[in-house]
Amino acid sequence: xxxxxxxxxxxxxxxxxxxxxxxxxxxxxxxxxxxxxxxxxxxxxxxxxxxxxxxxxxxxxxxxxxxxxxxxxxxxxxxxxxxxxxxxxxxxxxxxxxxxxxxxxxxxxxxxxxxxxxxxxxxxxxxxxxxxxxxxxxxxxxxxxxxxxxxxxxxxxxxxxxxxxxxxxxxxxxxxxxxxxxxxxxxxxxxxxxxxxxxxxxxxxxxxxxxxxxxxxxxxxxxxxxxxxxxxxxxxxxxxxxxxxxxxxxxxxxxxxxxxxxxxxxxxxxxxxxxxxxxxxxxxxxxxxxxxxxxxxxxxxxxxxxxxxxxxxxxxxxxxxxxxxxxxxxxxxxxxxxxxxxxxxxxxxxxxxxxxxxxxxxxxxxxxxxxxxxxxxxxxxxxxxxxxxxxxxxxxxxxxxxxxxxxxxxxx
Amino acid sequence: xxxxxxxxxxxxxxxxxxxxxxxxxxxxxxxxxxxxxxxxxxxxxxxxxxxxxxxxxxxxxxxxxxxxxxxxxxxxxxxxxxxxxxxxxxxxxxxxxxxxxxxxxxxxxxxxxxxxxxxxxxxxxxxxxxxxxxxxxxxxxxxxxxxxxxxxxxxxxxxxxxxxxxxxxxxxxxxxxxxxxxxxxxxxxxxxxxxxxxxxxxxxxxxxxxxxxxxxxxxxxxxxxxxxxxxxxxxxxxxxxxxxxxxxxxxxxxxxxxxxxxxxxxxxxxxxxxxxxxxxxxxxxxxxxxxxxxxxxxxxxxxxx
Numbered sequence: 001x002x003x004x005x006x007x008x009x010x011x012x013x014x015x016x017x018x019x020x021x022x023x024x025x026x027x028x029x030x031x032x033x034x035x036x037x038x039x040x041x042x043x044x045x046x047x048x049x050x051x052x053x054x055x056x057x058x059x060x061x062x063x064x065x066x067x068x069x070x071x072x073x074x075x076x077x078x079x080x081x082x083x084x085x086x087x088x089x090x091x092x093x094x095x096x097x098x099x100x101x102x103x104x105x106x107x108x109x110x111x112x113x114x115x116x117x118x119x120x121x122x123x124x125x126x127x128x129x130x131x132x133x134x135x136x137x138x139x140x141x142x143x144x145x146x147x148x149x150x151x152x153x154x155x156x157x158x159x160x161x162x163x164x165x166x167x168x169x170x171x172x173x174x175x176x177x178x179x180x181x182x183x184x185x186x187x188x189x190x191x192x193x194x195x196x197x198x199x200x201x202x203x204x205x206x207x208x209x210x211x212x213x214x215x216x217x218x219x220x221x222x223x224x225x226x227x228x229x230x231x232x233x234x235x236x237x238x239x240x241x242x243x244x245x246x247x248x249x250x251x252x253x254x255x256x257x258x259x260x261x262x263x264x265x266x267x268x269x270x271x272x273x274x275x276x277x278x279x280x281x282x283x284x285x286x287x288x289x290x291x292x293x294x295x296x297x298x299x300x301x302x303x304x305x306x307x308x309x310x311x312x313x314x315x316x317x318x319x320x321x322x323x324x325x326x327x328x329x330x331x332x333x334x335x336x337x338x339x340x341x342x343x344x345x346x347x348x349x350x351x352x353x354x355x356x357x358x359x360x361x362x363x364x365x366x367x368x369x370x371x372x373x374x375x376x377x378x379x380x381x382x383x384x385x386x387x388x389x390x391x392x393x394x395x396x397x398x399x400x401x402x403x404x405x406x407x408x409x410x411x412x
Numbered sequence: 413x414x415x416x417x418x419x420x421x422x423x424x425x426x427x428x429x430x431x432x433x434x435x436x437x438x439x440x441x442x443x444x445x446x447x448x449x450x451x452x453x454x455x456x457x458x459x460x461x462x463x464x465x466x467x468x469x470x471x472x473x474x475x476x477x478x479x480x481x482x483x484x485x486x487x488x489x490x491x492x493x494x495x496x497x498x499x500x501x502x503x504x505x506x507x508x509x510x511x512x513x514x515x516x517x518x519x520x521x522x523x524x525x526x527x528x529x530x531x532x533x534x535x536x537x538x539x540x541x542x543x544x545x546x547x548x549x550x551x552x553x554x555x556x557x558x559x560x561x562x563x564x565x566x567x568x569x570x571x572x573x574x575x576x577x578x579x580x581x582x583x584x585x586x587x588x589x590x591x592x593x594x595x596x597x598x599x600x601x602x603x604x605x606x607x608x609x610x611x612x613x614x615x616x617x618x619x620x621x622x623x624x625x626x627x628x629x630x631x632x633x634x635x636x637x638x639x640x641x642x643x644x645x646x647x648x649x650x651x652x653x654x655x656x657x658x659x660x661x662x663x664x665x666x667x668x669x670x671x672x673x674x675x676x677x678x679x680x681x682x683x684x685x686x687x688x689x690x691x692x693x694x695x696x697x698x699x700x701x702x703x704x705x706x707x708x709x710x711x712x713x714x715x716x717x
Contacts, residue, residue, distance in 0.1 A: 012425035024715055062421050081714060085432035085542035088711030095429035100542075108540035113466040122462055125455035126541055154469075177424060207417025 012097070014178055014209050015060040015083055020092035022053040022078055052078040054233045055092070062098070062177070065210040067220030067241065069248045070230035077182060079230065080213050084180050098177030098209075101127050103168065110167065112156035116147060119155050120170055127174045137173045145169035165192060172199055179203060181212045197223075217245040217366075222400050242397040249367050249392065252327070278313040282351075284322075284372050284388035295391045299363060299404035305356040307372050314348045317377040322356050324368050325387075332363065332402055338379060362404040365395020432542075442703050448544040456547055460554035463526075467555075478559045479566055482518055486511050493632045503634050504674040505576055508567075512671040513631035513664045515567050519560035520593045520660055521622045526552035527601025528618045531609050535717040545710045546703065549605045553598045560590075571671055578671045588688045589666030595695030596659045603702040606709040609716050628655075629664045636679050656681045659691045 026048040052075045060066050068076040081087045082094055084102045109126040110119045120141055124134040134141075142148050145166040147158070155163060172179075181200075200223060203210060214220050220227055220241060227244035229237040229251065237247040287304040288294045297303055305322050321336025335356065337343050344354070369387040376382060399407065449456070468474040489510045494500030503509050527549035531538060534548045564586075571578050608614040630638065635656070642652050655661060665680055666688060681687070 011421055013429070014424060016429060024712075062424050063417055083432070086539065087714045088432075094432045096432050097427040097429050098424050102541055108536045111462055111466055113469040114462060118462070118465070122455075122458050125452075125458050126537065126543055131454055177420065205414055205417065207414065207420040 011061040011063050013059045014062045014096065014098050015211070016095040017056055017058050017079070017083070018093050018095065020053055020056045020079075020082060020089045020094060021051065022075075022082060022087070023049055023051045023090050025049055052233055053082075053089075053230075056230070056233070056235055057092075058228055058235065058238055060209060060211065062209055063204075063207040064226055065204055065212065065224040067224035067227035067244070068211065068213045068230065069215075069217065069220055069227055069244060070236075071252055072215075074230040075233040076213050076230050080180055080182055080211065083211065096178070099128060099175065100178045100180065101171050101174045101176035102180040103171050103182065110155050110163070113154055115154055116151040116158070116166055120151075120166070123167065123170045124174065127171060129174050133175075141166075141169045141173045144173070161189065161192070168192075168196065172203075176208060178209045178211065181210060217248055217395070218400050221245055221395065221397070240397070242395060245365065245395050252367065278315050278382065279309055279311045279318070279347075279374055280383035281307055281372055281374055281385040281388065282310045283308040284370055284385060286370065286389055286391045295389075297361065297363070297391050297393055299365075299393055299396075300360050303358045303361045305358070305370060305372075307354040307356075307374075309347075309352045309354060309374055311347050311349050311352065314346070315376070316346045317343045318347070318382075319343060319375045319377065319379055320354050320372065321375075322370060322372045324361075324363075324370055326402065327367050327369065330402075332368065333358075333361075336373075343377065363393045364399055364402050364404045365393050366402065367392055441707055442700055445544060445546060445703060445707060449546050449550065452544055452547055455543060456551055456554065459547065459551035460558065463551060463555035464558055475562065478562050482511070482514055482563055483566075485514055489514070489632050499633055499637075502637065505574065505672060508571055508574060508576060508674070509634075509668060509672045510632060511567055511570060512667045513629070515560065515563045516589055516593060516663050516667040517626060517629065517631055517660070518563060519556055519590065520597045520625070520663070522556040522559060523553050523594065523597035524601050524604070525615075525618055525622060526556055527598065528604040528608050529615050530601075531605045531713060532612070532615075532717065539714045539717055545713060546602060546706065549598070549601045552601065553594060556597075557590075557594070567671060571673075576673045578673055580673065583670045585666040585684070586670040588685075588692065589663040589670070592659050592663045592666070592688060592691055592695060595692065595699060599695065599699040599702040602699075602706050606706045606713075609713055610709070625660055628658065629660045630668075631664055634679060635661075635665060635681065657687060657691065659695065662688050662691055 056075075056079065068079060070076045078087070082089055083096070084100065085094075085096075086102075109123040111122065114122065120138065121131070121134055124141075125131075129137075142151055145162075145168070147162050147166055150158065150162065155166070158166070179200075200210060210223065212220060212223050224241050226239065227237075227241045227248075228235055229244050229247045231251050236251060237244055285293050285306045286295065286297070287306055288297065289302045291304065307320065307322070309320070319337045321334065321338070323331050323334035325331045367390060369390050371384070371386050372388055373384045374382045393404075399405065468477055471477065473480070486507065490500075490507050494503075494506040494510070500506035530548040530552045531545060537543070538545060538548070568578065604614050604618060626632075638655060639652060642655075656665075662684070665684065668675055669680060669684065
């Protein structure tokens with residue numbers, strides 16, 4: 001299962017993952033006494049085998065930027081550690097060439113009692129640089145990290161931002177052919193994050209290989225050109241980022257529904273009645289322009305959100321609101337009767353249907369959830385339905401982010 | 413594609429693919445592990461310096477603490493064992509005798525206890541970056557050698573002050589003694605550092621073993637005293653041989669021979685040089701075995717830590 005898209009004639013393979021499996025034995029007894037007590041047959045009870053990766057194979061060509069995607073526990077971090085040589089595979093082998101630097105956890109090699117200067121030399125040596133190379137790049141490392149005033153201070157007095165900047169600066173100055181990145185780009189302030197991204201872009205231009213592990217399809221799409229999606233320790237997909245994010249979302253959706261189903265069983269329904277109320281939301285649906293229920297919407301489509309509200313008693317005037325959010329819980333859109341400066345008419349006992357029509361919903365690719373709430377005339381909530389339904393917007397390679405826009409580029 | 417990128421691809425295509433991970437688990441893996449450690453010698457030196465620098469950072473006396481501990485120990489043994497319990501009667505220049513034994517014992521004890529805990533102490537690094545993991549126990553050996561070096565200087569100074577300068581040819585016995593201790597404590601340190609990852613009990617067990625070894629070697633008593641006891645109780649000759657050929661005993665005897673000028677041939681077993689040579693060969697074999705076990709165990713360090 002090699003990635004066909006990456007193969008270009010003059011790019012050598014830098015990483016070859018060949019039928020790699022990794023299993024762990026999880027022991028529940030960790031002291032000598034417990035082991036002696038549970039020695040022999042009974043000891044097996046305290047062992048549990050966990051297969052993190054099963055027969056994974058793929059190859060990475062030099063100069064490509066590849067994303068490893070997958071839900072929690074899919075084995076992507078294990079795979080990254082295997083590529084980095086931090087753990088050995090149980091079966092199969094991993095071949096590699098060129099210098100490798102890992103941004104797995106920045107500053108892992110720092111010693112708090114040593115000065116920034118000493119730590120630069122130490123960390124550079126850990127990442128495989130010789131003293132001469134470090135001497136040569138020392139000024140550049142300090143300049144990039146922007147902490148020249150504190151270079152002779154013990155790093156335990158550094159702020160976390162300074163610490164990370166220094167560590168990142170050392171890591172990128174090791175001149176790696178392969179850079180392993182494990183969700184660390186989320187650290188630091190915005191300026192620093194931009195600096196990281198700029199550096200990664202520069203690395204890509206210089207033909208370095210970047211292997212990025214991330215939960216966030218947006219980040220993978222931003223950095224990588226190809227991706228491997230892992231699911232339960234196996235390669236579910238390998239190929240272009242656009243396709244990969246789609247596969248990843250489908251897997252996530254499957255998981256999401258499973259989790260939801262479990263929660264439903266546990267809590268006996270996700271409908272939370274906030275106060276003993278005369279009404280509750282029983283269902284929410286997404287409809288397309290032709291009024292059929294859908295879960296896939298093209299960017300910019302007209303969309304109708306329909307709520308079924310059940311009244312146990314007749315009520316006076318009342319309010320409702322809806323919001324659309326990402327799986328991370330960021331609201332991308334929200335409205336309601338109060339925002340529209342209107343109110344629902346008094347309702348008798350029975351069911352009533354509310355329709356919110358959105359003329360055009362310019363959302364970019366991703367998964368979105370709909371929340372809705374009903375409340376009395378003074379906006380005291382009656383019933384809230386969290387993540388009542390969900391829909392997808394297919395992602396396009398030409399853009400990232402959450403807003404869909406038609407952009408073009410030109411040069412004078 | 414930029415020129416830098418093209419040059420990089422060309423360079424990479426000339427390199428051969430190398431399998432990741434430790435030096436393999438084959439019998440000949442020791443050689444590749446050795447080469448990997450050798451190629452990281454600068455890191456090893458930096459780690460040793462880090463250990464030394466960081467240990468007494470922010471303490472007013474700093475490196476002096478390296479000396480205070482053995483000097484207090486010396487005083488206790490000299491007073492209690494030598495003068496009160498009377499061990500000094502059979503041993504002239506008892507202070508030098510005890511201090512030379514304690515110095516080599518300190519090297520042994522510090523090497524073993526520091527290297528046993530070294531992988532766990534460096535877990536942050538072991539989990540995040542690949543370097544040959546033997547580096548960590550070896551760095552502990554390095555810093556132990558440094559502190560013992562300081563103590564040896566004090567020992568030599570003390571010998572001069574007490575009017576018994578070690579100027580004979582026998583001073584060369586110090587070299588095989590140090591070699592023996594480094595080989596055996598280092599080998600066991602490598603082995604135990606790996607076992608300690610899986611079973612933390614090992615580091616506590618090591619402390620007990622260290623306490624026992626202090627009394628199992630002729631440090632605060634004389635070798636001829638053991639000899640006398642054994643003849644008095646008519647123990648078979650091999651018991652004395654086992655006692656004598658314990659590498660730590662040999663190293664302590666070697667140190668006595670080097671620094672304790674008041675000793676007579678009756679204070680030492682016959683054929684010391686031969687015994688030490690055989691022990692050194694056994695030590696090299698042990699190092700190989702321990703390194704092999706270490707190589708097998710290290711593949712899962714990152715998981716177990």
